[in-house]
Amino acid sequence: MNVGLLAISGIRVVDQELLRLGLTLPGFVERSETIASLPSLGLLTLAALTPPEHEVHYLEVPDPRSLDELPNGLDLVAISSYSAQIFEAYELARRYQAARIPVVMGGPHVSAAPEEAIEHCDAVVVGEGEPHWKQVLADCEDGRMAGVYDARSSDYDLSDAPVPAFELLDISRYNRLTVQASRGCPHRCEFCASSVLLTDRYKQKPAANVLREIDRILEIWEYPFIEFADDNAFVDRSYWKELLAALPGRRLRWFAETDLSVARDPTLLDLMRDGGCAQVLVGFESPVEVGLAGIELRSDWKRKRFPEYRDAIAEIQAHGITVNGCFVIGLDGHTPDIFEQVFDFIRDSGLYEVQVTILTPFPGTPLYDRFEREDRLLEPGAWDRCTLFDVNYRPANMTVAELENGFKELAVPRDLVRREVRREATASRIRPVLSGSPVRWSSGSGVPGRIARAVRVGRRHSAEPLRVRPFSGSAPDRVRPDVRLHRPRPGLQPGPHPVRNPPQGLVLRRGFLPLGRGRNPFHMEAVRHRRSRVPRPFRLGLGGS
16 A cells, blocks of 8 residues: 655644734744754654555645645555644545545544544544554555544553654754654643653653664764653653763764753763753743642642752753743733743743743643633634644633733743843843853843843944844744854853863854744744754743653
8 A cells, every 4th residue: 555644744823913923833844934843753653663565655744725636646644733733634634535545643632532533534543553553554455444543551562663764754854853762751730732642651662772763863864953752851860871871972962851850960961961962841831839839730749849940940051951941821820920920030040942832721631621611711622722822711810811912022022122121230140241251151042132131231342233133034044144142052062062161151242143033932042153053942832841
């Protein structure tokens, strides 16, 4: 059979005002232009599991409605989609069915709503795809698709997982590839819609298997950037220390999601840095403790560790690993003051990079079920609003309009720059650097406001006026000549390998600043060197655990 694996990869926000302002989801293939993308690791894994008598075709479809003609010559189509674009995925499935081509669908959304999905296709896979994929192929050949293939009761062993079929990809289209070392998470956040919807167990892939996947990527990409697609990496310290010890010398840089407990293990942080870790994403979720109450359903883990937030950020970054802090706006403990509270925490904590999203009730999550019981959903079943930037519920302590407008004010670069320039007092934090006196590396430049401070003070030290302008180029490596805040990273130098003796201080120099690039403006970084710039990690926005 000719098997088509279709990844529905393009998402835009529904809010027309955000669209007008140019805010689009980071990390996905947008309908209008390719900015950065992640291939579908699930579909590539199924491709590797497909017996050799079948021919596999992998295709990413940013906008199914733009397909005037369907890719033809297929005997079976497997579709994977995010919730935000599931309606377009259903439409594509119906078009294939009309052409008498059987369709199977899977992924977190389908696993959360199989009764809905089966109305639009011939079969659905609920839970992990690997246990049933070969049976799906055999049933399709026999013309008797089973309807629902439920893997939730299976105990799939990740040691049996094959190396994903990375050879199907055009590597030139990507600035990073994904490797999965584990599935599930020991924590249970109310809003989480990741692999916990596929399996209720935390499981790990043998370290030797992970290294085989990395080596396969190295065969097709000389200096790769890898994203570990784990919901919460480094849970098993001994496992990760074994894996990390094997990474030096493999000429790769990488990114992972984790929780702030890694800051308590300096040996682990050293291994991470020496193994090529460029950044970790940590789901802080709220800059105030009251917002954390109840979001972790088992032990209120994050709230208990709120006092450690700032020290953990400092400790991780002192080891030469930058921190991307994730915040969810609109939690039940948040009031209209949350927008200033987020801004102040970012300013004061030293976070290198920030991701800010709106609380989103995804299907299958305890959050969606609770909001449904409390009659707080604005549009039940409006999955196209599951973008992390559209509001689809009534907040507890503010109005919908207050949440929407406050988020826009917080997220739009021009407002951030304008507001931060007014903060004369905070500019003093950077003046000693510009005047030539050294300072210890302790804080990042991850938001436009920090750039604005440098610009405001920098005018006194440059005969040429400095400017900050949003950039909306269509390719990751396109930048416009402007200003960059150049911050030497501890443990890093231009090139793929870390060094142990970090440079110190901040330097404002004329160069290139990729502000925005069509992405969420909170996804920014101070660029070290144009040629050696580390590709930025992008996630759905719910953060780590």
